[in-house]
Amino acid sequence: MNITLGIVKNIDYQFWLNSNEYYSSDKLSTNVNTGIKHAKKAGLIQKLVNNISSNAELVNLIEQRINLQESASAYSDEELLIIFDLIQAWGGPTGRNPYVFQDRPRITNPQFFATTYRATVEMLYQLNDIEDYAKDVAPIKKKLEELPQVSESFSTKHLSFWSRFLKNCPELVIYDTRMRDIIKAANKHVEGANITYKDFRLALSQEAQTLGLEINDIERAIFAFSSNYFKNDNFVLRAKPEINHPDKLIAHELINDSKPKKCLLQKLFLN
Secondary structure, eight states: OOOEEEEEESHHHHHHTTOGGGGGGOOOHHHHHOOOOOHHHHHHHHHHHHTTOSSSHHHHHHHHHHHTTGGGGGGGGGHHHHHHHHHHOOOOOOGGHHHHHHOOOOHHHHHHHHHHHHHHHHHHHHHHOOOOOOOOOHHHHHHHTTTOOOOHHHHHHHHHHHHHHOOOOOOOOOOOOOHHHHHHHHHHGTTSSSSHHHHHHHHHHHHHHHTOOOOHHHHHHHHHHHHHHBBBBOOBOOOOSSSSTTHHHHHHHHHHSSSHHHHHHHHHHHH
């Protein structure tokens, strides 16, 4: 199955990379602030996040906490749980699940979370190359998803953050609802097929050299593009995108079954 970025490879990556509010140094967004409020319920990150004023500061804090130790065994249980909570917080409102649903498992069973999270971190420290991607990464992702209320959308957020800040760890990317919708729309020729995390990462890797970007930056740009044009609960165009950009043509083409007619392209450019 040949999964590619399709027409999405033509978006303005530098523009969207700089437009992703989850990495903004200018503000603490409503989404991230909501995520922080939920993660604080576990009782470990209050003092760490009280003075955070931007999303970028939270990203930097996650990096600092991951870099506190140089081996998986060196982290205390509390240090690991703090990192878990910070990443869940960064993920925004949908990171609330372990803190609010089904007996609030992150709060009521912290030892299981610490033990399971440590096992995944140990595997990440041992991940030195990605040639056999399915063999090496799938067990780590599966282990993370043993945590109650942690699905693929958040297991891959944890993989992404740890891979960015650990030495010699191959880049792992976020694969959430937006990314699944975008890659499916870009690959209409495989409609109905299950496009996996492995497929998505390989599609990004194929374009990385051409675009001159790391794969996490490509994902970050695609997310910002998607957030501007598409709703998150279902893959439909927003009536009024926040940013007016020529890439609206690509957004419309992703929605349409066939390439927009010339008159439609002209209309879109004029609006």
